[in-house]
Amino acid sequence: MGVSVHPARTANEELAQLIEASGMSHHALARRVNVLAEQAGLVFSYTHTSVTNWTRRGMIPRSPVPAFIAQALAEGLGRPVDPAEIGMPEIRESPRQVGLDFPRDAHEAVRTATRFWSTMHRRTFLTAPFAVGAYSTPVTRWLAVPADPDAAHLGRYRVGRQDLDALWAAAAEAQRSDSKYGGGTGKASNVTTFLNERALPLLRGHYPDAVGKELYAGTAELARVAGWSALDMGHHSLAQRHFIQALRMARAGGSLSVGCHVLTNMALQSTLRGYPDEAVDMAQGAYDRARHQAAPRVLAFAKLIEARAHARLGDARSAAGALASSERLLERADSEPGDEPTWISYYTPARMAADAVEIHRDLGLPAAALRWNNRAEPMPASAFTRSVGLRMTVLATAHLQHRDLDQALAHGQRAVTILSQVRSTRATDYLAGVVRDMAPWHRDPRVAHLSHLARKAIAFSRTGAVA
Template sequence: MQRSEQPARTANQELAQLIEAAGMSHHALARRINLLAERSGIAFSYTHTSVANWTRRGMVPRPPVPAFIAQALAERLGRPLDPAEIGMPEIRENPEAVGLDFHRDAHEAVHTATRFWSTMRRRTFVTAPFAIGAYSTPVTRWLAVPADPTAAHPGRHRVGRRDLDALWAAAADAQRSDSKYGGGTGKASTVTSFLNERAIPLLRGDYTDAVGKELYAGTAELARVAGWSALDMGHHALAQRHFIQALRMARAGASLAVGCHVLTNMALQATLRGYPDEPVDMAQGAYDRARHRAAPRVLAFAKLVEARAHARLGDAPSAAAALVSSERLLEQADAEPGDEPAWIRYYTPARMAADAVEIHRDLGLPAAALRWNNRAAPMPESAYTRSVGLRMTVLATAHLQNRDLDQALAHGQRAVTILSHVRSTRATDYLAGVVRAMAPWRRDPRVIDLSHLAHQAIALSTTGTAR
């Protein structure tokens, strides 16, 4: 994974000698580098300590900083310099690694995030593979140090309340659209455009510590929604990068609640990708790190995702324990709402029950799955179109485990009808799962008809004809 600086090597004598020849102090050089970066639209806050690290420890900052260092020295020396002459040969970055870094330094982190968001439309990120190992460093660093010391930043344009409200509103609007129509809607592309066109300039702006913390938290939530939309369309490598940068922004904003939610989303993605072992640790870590700071509903969702991972592992006792914890926390949240964030209100008893059906289906316990479904209140299809459709597919497969083809067909047909109106690769995968589970009855005319309708719905969603 590409890091902000190469590992320490021997002292950079070339750079030290050029600084001395130019007659520049470390303070002056750092200030000039920051100014050159700002003129290029990049925000850095290098200090004399940074310069000392480059000269004495031989650390090499990420491009384009070596070019800025060379330019600053060239101005004083009156002759051109290139990075190789200052002991910093050009580092060629693997484009597939962009967006996977989780820097310790907040300013480097912002640079990485903004560089990723400005280039994320590259096909590279859509076709790159999902790598569970890429989550190791981000998770470890967030769990160890979930907050940066300060979020204040100097800049030209002052960031205010209206800017922050616009960030939160854009994230909420995109989340509602994703729940209703899937990740392939126009709102999904709007949120990525908002990150590039609105969030990046704000991150480079001027703000206090308090404003900065909310700015970073809002940007993290926006990136999380963008990641979930990408996941829903099957673009898991792109989603992974959004989640990593969202987690880093949550740390910059000192928001344990947002960080817990992002990390829980990462765990759910890994579970859906077929890696259920690591998500248990991720969900448990998210819960433990935020348990004294996050709202009960946020913690309840972390326990739900832990239960889902245990179910994929076939560990029924652990899944049951996590699900009970989630239910109790959700009851607490409903009884005493308190000051909970708006972005977690989608996690309701109906949502928990729907996931509980899937958990018990995954455990091969169809009777328990159907009991959970009987406990669940119906979700409004108008607001949760995709969620209701997914629930129908899970119910269909649970009935198939129970050898009840008639009920499976009824729920499968409803799922096809509902999911024909969303654009979601995840939804089409669930529909395809229903068809596969009906293989023992594949000669039944009703199964043949449902299979035909399901494939039509999948084709509509894939080609973008679905609403």
């Protein structure tokens, strides 16, 4: 008998509904699947209990059994049935392509997300390369049509306020954990399990348009947090897939604010991966498409990331213009709070100033970078451990540009101390950058000592073990 690929631990409502519509009993369906398998030269002995496992426990038998189930139901319904329609999508495309699609149809988008979120444990996603070109179609389609016309869906389980609140709460908690401890922590990484086991079943439920729009938007934010956590751990191909699915869910929910935020995250990832030119286009597109509907703070963050991309290109004038726009929008957000989403509350004037330090460091303007640092308010390491550690690494390199080794060592030492508590490949990459930039002073014993401590912190962050 075929062994299930994984226990989803959630009921397969689609399959249950189609079995009921076909008029087949569980006994009859199991017998027909066995017959179809025998005709294909395979021997199975499925029973009514097997069908119950498929419907109530969400177990998925190995290929080609989902195709046999779909065929049996098609005979009863008198129409074609695809395995994806019964909640058992067959992965026909290469594993490296899973999660990169951006379907025009919302229902197909849910099936695409199901294929990805139910197979994202594959090591293929962790080892596949980041491809900025994979963002081309998703970005184009979202910019052209950022909202689907109707988010209503018919299903057995009625989605309510409690379900929606649980989605937003899970995303907020994962974001807090990620900010404090890095993307490698349990709460941050387990959001992917929540997506698969809680969000997807809700998307198959029963809800009117208004509820559906918020459900899709909440799912998009969950996927964005999952993507950011993967990015933070250096799993850029996995992050890219989460971001694409998040953008598609935002479109299904008609949420320009969420979509703008997701696209801005995609722009930042592209900048970090060495594609600042493409990142400028993404950040500008995110801002322009949402400028008349998104909250000022959301738009301000898009302008900040545009400034960071310009800085990586060495375009000081454009970076200054985007940063000034971000500052004006933040001032507007603080003076006219309005209806602002809670998930963007992290972007404050202090955060902007901290990023401005990095922008001017990247532009090779250390004096300006240090002036911006004086404007940045102290952030408690207890609440923003990774963010404070990253800021210390940027300050260290800015001081090196200023030829001030003593200050660079002081900030580098603090960065090592703080980031030793974090599981974040991105943070350790920044720390490694400090060590590289100190190469001209390698004969100084203080530099050698800091390099040794940095290597230990990097080893711990990436493996959880002390070097």
